[in-house]
Every structure is written in structure tokens, then in C-alpha cells.
Amino acid sequence: MSTLDWLVLGSTLALIIGYGTWRTRREGQSLDGYLLGQRQAWWGIGLSIMATQASAVTFLSVPGQAYADGMRFIQFYFGLPVAMVLIAVVAVPIYHRLKVYTAYEYLEGRFDRRTRTFTALLFLVQRGLSNGLSLYAPALVLSAILGWNITLTVWLMGGLMIAYTVSGGTRAVTVTQHGQMAVIFAGMLAAGYLLVHYLPAGVGFTEAMQLAGHQGKLNLVDFHFDPKDRYNFWSGMTGGLFLALSYFGTDQSQVQRYLAGRSITESRLGLLMNGLLKIPMQFGILLIGVLLFVFYQFNAPPVSFDQALLNQVRSSRVGATILQDAQENHDALFAAKRAATLDMVTALRSSDPGLVAAAQTHTQAVDAALAGQRAAVWEALKRVTATKEGPATDYIFLTFVLKYLPRGVVGLLIAVVLSAAMGSAAAGLNSLASTSVIDMYQPTRPGRSDAEYVRVSRWAAVGWGVLGIGFATFAARLENLIQAVNILGSLFYGPILGIFVVAFFLKNVGGRAVFWSAVVAQALVLLLFWRTDIAYLWYNIIGCVLVVVGSVLGKADQPAAA
Amino acid sequence: QPPLLPSWRAWYWLVLGALTAEIGFFVYLTRL
Numbered sequence: 001m002s003t004l005d006w007l008v009l010g011s012t013l014a015l016i017i018g019y020g021t022w023r024t025r026r027e028g029q030s031l032d033g034y035l036l037g038q039r040q041a042w043w044g045i046g047l048s049i050m051a052t053q054a055s056a057v058t059f060l061s062v063p064g065q066a067y068a069d070g071m072r073f074i075q076f077y078f079g080l081p082v083a084m085v086l087i088a089v090v091a092v093p094i095y096h097r098l099k100v101y102t103a104y105e106y107l108e109g110r111f112d113r114r115t116r117t118f119t120a121l122l123f124l125v126q127r128g129l130s131n132g133l134s135l136y137a138p139a140l141v142l143s144a145i146l147g148w149n150i151t152l153t154v155w156l157m158g159g160l161m162i163a164y165t166v167s168g169g170t171r172a173v174t175v176t177q178h179g180q181m182a183v184i185f186a187g188m189l190a191a192g193y194l195l196v197h198y199l200p201a202g203v204g205f206t207e208a209m210q211l212a213g214h215q216g217k218l219n220l221v222d223f224h225f226d227p228k229d230r231y232n233f234w235s236g237m238t239g240g241l242f243l244a245l246s247y248f249g250t251d252q253s254q255v256q257r258y259l260a261g262r263s264i265t266e267s268r269l270g271l272l273m274n275g276l277l278k279i280p281m282q283f284g285i286l287l288i289g290v291l292l293f294v295f296y297q298f299n300a301p302p303v304s305f306d307q308a309l310l311n312q313v314r315s316s317r318v319g320a321t322i323l324q325d326a327q328e329n330h331d332a333l334f335a336a337k338r339a340a341t342l343d344m345v346t347a348l349r350s351s352d353p354g355l356v357a358a359a360q361t362h363t364q365a366v367d368a369a370l371a372g373q374r375a376a377v378w379e380a381l382k383r384v385t386a387t388k389e390g391p392a393t394d395y396i397f398l399t400f401v402l403k404y405l406p407r408g409v410v411g412l413l414i415a416v417v418l419s420a421a422m423g424s425a426a427a428g429l430n431s432l433a434s435t436s437v438i439d440m441y442q443p444t445r446p447g448r449s450d451a452e453y454v455r456v457s458r459w460a461a462v463g464w465g466v467l468g469i470g471f472a473t474f475a476a477r478l479e480n481l482i483q484a485v486n487i488l489g490s491l492f493y494g495p496i497l498g499i500f501v502v503a504f505f506l507k508n509v510g511g512r513a514v515f516w517s518a519v520v521a522q523a524l525v526l527l528l529f530w531r532t533d534i535a536y537l538w539y540n541i542i543g544c545v546l547v548v549v550g551s552v553l554g555k556a557d558q559p560a561a562a
Numbered sequence: 563q564p565p566l567l568p569s570w571r572a573w574y575w576l577v578l579g580a581l582t583a584e585i586g587f588f589v590y591l592t593r594l
Contacts (some may be wrong), residue, residue: 078581078585081580081581085574085577085578089570213594218592218594219592220589220591221585221592222592265565268564269565272577275580276576276577276580279581
């Protein structure tokens, strides 16, 4: 990173966080001001919802996934717009009219205290443990590529994020998210434009798309149902729909965004804005990955995008020699590949099917030779240095940014990654603090002053922030633990959604039936997880259906409640 | 009474219609 990059990065983050903190310096004077702040118009709600969902992983991994495996990942979002409509119709009016601060607060009036506490606890456990990971994941990539100290990076990001969240509450999170979204859009547009600009003369956007299409990267829709794969049309419309219903309808980190709407109308429009823009936004990020793939048809990619792995290989003399020998051989082969790809562009422009087929056969032959050489290099490396090629999708986009993009733009794109990380982690932290004070502290200590509740939620934010980052730093040494936390979320989501579905639609089911159904459903989901190998995607639907069925069966032997 | 469109139902159909159009466009690109 050059001095200019540091300047762009530092001033961008300082401006966003400084402005957000200054604008919201008076929000802690009442509990309402701290938990929801000045109410928002639809566009503010919509941007905040999108910034909460888009974490750093979105911008680091998604282009890499498209580079490696095409655009099929978009299918998991097909259920999201449907979920936005359902939540706008059903949940928004109820939450607004009851003037709740958290989704779980509604459950006490509808069922009982026990159901509310149970649901809030499930949320606190899974969000509290996973929230720090959304800061740790990008810190890991930045430390691998830029050589930053990982502990310092994660605590610096976390410290800034905790500071503005504690200081200005929900409104500070929202105001900074708006700035963060502006940086994110600017950075991604700049990266996309420069990628096309860097393609060889005569290869424009259209030719790039044709090349990508012929290489199977435009695999946007697959109608073959495979229950083990979340990236097909049917999984997206079912599993993706239920996940979006859980996340946007019952997860406080999202619910708090649209509770801050000025009216039902503004909250609804904010959700619908997300429903209209989310798929195009993901398409854009995946498109950057596809353009990256085309770019590397003309510019030789590194032996591995995983810089740390390469350094490890080079640290042994044998490894360094293997890499150097391979490089010379590779350069000659890659020159042939570049020429073959340019021939392919010429053939595509001629629209002569015979020419295209011949060019494609030629390109495939060169690609096969390159892949063979690459496999041989890794085989040799594995033998002498015990390293093996891992999936490096997280590193592809950032490696390109650092090597090819001009000074200043690099700083902007690092700011994109850090902004996305802080924006979604701050929303998570802010919702953990709200749930702690509204669903845990206030019910046991009612009637205290606003000042006390604000103080408690500030300390809760500090506590959850430090716990989340501390846990992520600890869990980083245990790969399985990180996976376990992510799985935990998908195991808890189903029963929580089931409780809310019963609350919204089965008006004659009371607290006792739904509580015990949820406890049994949660136990069954955990049992299924230990005993079967169902894809995580389906636990959400199974848990939800179990609670609904259990509640209907259970209410037969109890008096109806409110 | 939502802004811009005559009813909420119209807004919901707009979102679902946009989703259908997006999927249609993606199917076209995939089949191409």
C-alpha cells in the first residue's frame, strides 16, 4: 500500500465514523433515542438493511466464488424478494402497532414471558458468538495479503466499531452505514470499470461476457433439484426463502433496522427496496468475479492466490527452485493461451460457428496443458514441502486489487472491505445490546429510569463487543469451532421462525403449546444434526414445521390464550 | 396509501414481477 492509499483509507473511515458519531451525539438522552433514534425514511431503512446483510465476506469471497465456479451462487437469493413481501405484509404492521423495540418483546404479549426469554436467549447465544467472526474473517485475509498483524487489525476495527455503536446507539450505526454503503458502491463500480478497461484492445464488455459464457461461468440458473446443494433454483426458492424469512423477520439485527422506520409505510418500502435491489447487487458483485476470470485469461494468474502458502513454499530452497522452474515453463504456455483466447475473440466476432468451435477446441487444449502443468507443480511441491493447494477464493479479488489497481483505488477498496465488516458487525452489536436491555434486564428490573437503561445497554454493547472479538480470536485457532458457530445459527433459526409463524398465523395457540413445541423441535433438530447428514439448508424448514405442527397438536388440550 | 403506486398490492406485485423478470433474464443468459 502506498502513502496515497493509506491517506484514502484513513480519511474515508475517519470521515464516515467521525460524521456518524457527531451527528448522533445527543441520541443517548432517552432509551427510545438510544434504541431506535430519530425515525427514518424508506431509503435510510433500505440502505441500512442492505449494509447489515453485506459483510466483508460478501466483497472478498463472492467475486472469488464466481471466478472459480461461475455465477450459480445468485440462486440462493431468489427467495429473498418473496420474503420481503411476506414480512412487509405480516410482521411490519404488528411490530409497529405494538411499538416494540425488539421482535422478542412481541412474544410476551402474544404468548408469555417464558417464550420471549427462550427466543431472546437463542438469538443472544448465536449472534453473540458469531458477531465477532464477521470482523475476524476480513482481518485474516488482510493479514495474509498485506502482512498486517491480525490481532492488532481485528481489535482496531473492533474498537472503532464498539466506540461509535456505544456512543450513538442505533442511529450512529445507521448513519455510518449510509456512508459505508456509498464507499462500497463507489469502490465496486471503480473495480468493475477498471477490470473492463484493463482487458486487451478489442476485448470489450460484450466479448468478455461471451468468453465467460463459453467457459461455463454464466451458469446463473439450474433447474435440477439437488437437496445437498443450495445453489439451484428450487433450493433458492425454498431454503433461501425460509432463511430470508428467519433473518429479516425474526433476527433482531435486521428487525431493529426497520423498526426505526418513520411509519409502517416507510418500513415497508425499505424492505421492498431491499427486495428490488438485492439480486441486482449480488449480480454485480458476481459479475466482478466473472470479469476477473476473463482478465486472468489474458494475464497469468499466480501459482496460488494464497500468499501465505506461497511464502511458505518459497521459504524452502527446494520449493523456491520448483516454483522458478515452473514459472519459465508456465510463461511459454501462458503466451500460447493468451493467443488462443484472442483467436477465440476474433472467432466470436465473426459469428461463424465453425471458427468458434475450432477456436474453442484450441483454447481447451491449451487450458488442459496449463492445468496439467499446474497439477504437476503442486504434486512436486506436495512431495518436497508438504504443502497442498487449498481453496483460495477469499484471496483472489484482493490479490488482483493490490497487484493491478492504481494508487488510491487500492486504499478505497480496502476501505470497502473494512466498511462492510464494521457496518454489519455494528448492527449485530447494537441488536445484542437492545435485546439484552429490553428482553433480559428490563423485565426483571421494571420502572427504572431511562438513564439507567441506556447505561446498561451501553455496557451490554461493550461486553458483547469484547466477547465477540475475543471469542473469534480464540476460535480462529480451531477451524472446527468457527464452522460450529455458523452451524449453530442454522440450527436455532428454524424453531425461532416456527414460534413467530405460530404467533402471526395461529391466533388460537397459546404460550404453553408453542413453548414446549419449540423446546422439543430444538431438541429434535439437534438430534437430526448429530444422527443424519441432512444439508444445513433444510434444518431451518424442519425446525419451523415441527414447531407449527407441535403447536397445533398441543393446543388441543389447553385453553386458548390471547 | 403507499406513495407512487395506487395500492400496497401493486407494490408487492412490482417486487415479485421484478424477481420474475430477473430470473427470466438469468435463464436467457444461461441458455445462451
